[in-house]
Amino acid sequence: MKKINLILNGESRTAAVAPHEVLLDVLREKLGVKSPKVGCERGDCGACTILLDGKPVCSCLILAVEVDGQEITTLEGVGRNGPTPLQQSFIRHNAFQCGFCAPGIVLAATALLEKNPQPSAHEAQEALSGNLCRCTGYEAIIESVVEAGREGGGKKKSRKGQ
Amino acid sequence: MSIACEFDYRKPKTLSKAIRLLAKRGRQARVLAGGTDLVGWLRDALVAPDLLVDIKGFDDLKGIGVKNRALVIGALATFSDVLESDLVAEKLPLFREMAGMVASNGVRNRATLVGNICSAVPCCDAGPVLQVYNAVVHVRGPNGKRKIPIGQWFLGPRKTALRPGELATSVAVPFPGKKHAGCFVKLKRYRGEDLAQASVAVLILAGREYRLAFGAVAPIAVRGPRTEALLKGKALSPDLLEEAGRLAVEEVVPITDIRSTKEYRALMVEVMVRRGLKTAASRLAGKGPAYGINVMEEDAP
Numbered sequence: 506m507k508k509i510n511l512i513l514n515g516e517s518r519t520a521a522v523a524p525h526e527v528l529l530d531v532l533r534e535k536l537g538v539k540s541p542k543v544g545c546e547r548g549d550c551g552a553c554t555i556l557l558d559g560k561p562v563c564s565c566l567i568l569a570v571e572v573d574g575q576e577i578t579t580l581e582g583v584g585r586n587g588p589t590p591l592q593q594s595f596i597r598h599n600a601f602q603c604g605f606c607a608p609g610i611v612l613a614a615t616a617l618l619e620k621n622p623q624p625s626a627h628e629a630q631e632a633l634s635g636n637l638c639r640c641t642g643y644e645a646i647i648e649s650v651v652e653a654g655r656e657g658g659g660k661k662k663s664r665k666g667q
Numbered sequence: 668m669s670i671a672c673e674f675d676y677r678k679p680k681t682l683s684k685a686i687r688l689l690a691k692r693g694r695q696a697r698v699l700a701g702g703t704d705l706v707g708w709l710r711d712a713l714v715a716p717d718l719l720v721d722i723k724g725f726d727d728l729k730g731i732g733v734k735n736r737a738l739v740i741g742a743l744a745t746f747s748d749v750l751e752s753d754l755v756a757e758k759l760p761l762f763r764e765m766a767g768m769v770a771s772n773g774v775r776n777r778a779t780l781v782g783n784i785c786s787a788v789p790c791c792d793a794g795p796v797l798q799v800y801n802a803v804v805h806v807r808g809p810n811g812k813r814k815i816p817i818g819q820w821f822l823g824p825r826k827t828a829l830r831p832g833e834l835a836t837s838v839a840v841p842f843p844g845k846k847h848a849g850c851f852v853k854l855k856r857y858r859g860e861d862l863a864q865a866s867v868a869v870l871i872l873a874g875r876e877y878r879l880a881f882g883a884v885a886p887i888a889v890r891g892p893r894t895e896a897l898l899k900g901k902a903l904s905p906d907l908l909e910e911a912g913r914l915a916v917e918e919v920v921p922i923t924d925i926r927s928t929k930e931y932r933a934l935m936v937e938v939m940v941r942r943g944l945k946t947a948a949s950r951l952a953g954k955g956p957a958y959g960i961n962v963m964e965e966d967a968p
Binding site: 530542547557566571 | 670674675676706710719721766773777860
């Protein structure tokens with residue numbers, strides 16, 4: 506077992522992990538954050554998306570030992586002082602149905618708005634192309650992201666819910 | 668499903684230490700960079716190493732630069748790095764076009780271009796583009812450094828010229844030294860992320876020199892020497908485009924798999940070669956379209 510230190514949603518955390526343990530499983534089973542979902546486990550569906558040092562990545566394709574010393578944000582770390590403007594936009598548009606894909610999509614879209622505060626629909630589609638939703642057909646999701654950007658939701662530092 | 672096999676994990680501080688570790692463990696060791704292929708292979712039990720050597724601590728393998736009239740892409744440069752690099756956009760925008768079609772943002776933020784050719788699956792997107800630029804893979808091993816031309820790099824599906832104990836440190840893409848333009852054409856089952864059903868990289872150099880390479884339609888990324896010879900020195904007429912497309916099909920050996928039948932792949936290679944050549948020629952003439960489009964998508968120009 507190896508001890509890893511990381512900043513998880515702003516808090517310093519440690520975990521003892523075996524090298525073959527996947528980050529997604531360690532987050533869920535050892536560190537108690539359940540928002541990253543176990544979906545395809547091959548980097549296709551995006552349900553396990555987290556932010557690693559601010560960038561969206563598939564936590565199913567990363568070993569936990571690899572992230573020693575890094576910063577991770579999951580949905581639990583977003584909007585801790587109430588829903589961010591982006592999340593409010595998702596709610597207004599009734600953008601999710603079952604919600605399984607929502608944590609990954611919120612994180613991927615949050616990262617997009619940090620980088621590109623006013624994305625076009627095409628840019629939003631591209632940024633979310635690795636996040637599958639089997640309920641909604643995406644229209645409301647894309648519109649939520651574009652509108653959040655248009656209304657300035659993307660200009661604020663919304664990543665950590667501040 | 669978790670990973671069943673157990674292994675050691677080391678993240679050495681120096682490159683020479685990494686080489687020593689790799690040399691000592693031979694085929695039992697695997698290099699870990701982005702891990703987007705490797706972690707999947709471990710889960711599927713396609714590989715069962717004793718040791719993973721994580722190379723992400725080596726700053727000199729990061730980044731993209733210029734050296735000896737070549738673009739040098741370090742082993743740790745991700746597809747996102749390639750996509751966002753001003754240097755790539757200015758000097759070799761074909762790499763940007765290709766990188767933008769690799770998987771999705773969440774994978775591109777992790778997956779490296781050099782890792783893509785080390786995995787060496789037949790559908791790897793970087794292979795055909797490196798092929799048309801005659802790129803050279805830089806390798807370090809227990810016996811020092813060596814350079815492997817991309818034409819000799821791929822030996823078969825998931826097989827490269829890398830020997831046990833060796834590590835690919837970068838890939839150098841020589842600037843052609845004259846005006847040139849290209850097009851990367853990727854056929855997918857749907858818009859958004861997918862592995863290639865077929866891919867074609869086209870490069871046209873001033874003086875009517877044409878280079879073509881294909882992905883996912885042969886065991887490895889291959890050039891199309893007969894089609895290149897047919898085109899050499901000629902202007903692209905409609906008849907010549909037709910002929911080139913038909914000849915290109917003879918240069919590939921597609922198979923049927925979950926993504927496509929071999930017949931569909933062959934038919935589409937013909938179309939892709941025509942569109943790729945036309946687009947590259949238009950770009951060479953300064954008429955666009957801008958890099959970053961997929962000419963196989965319905966609203967493409």
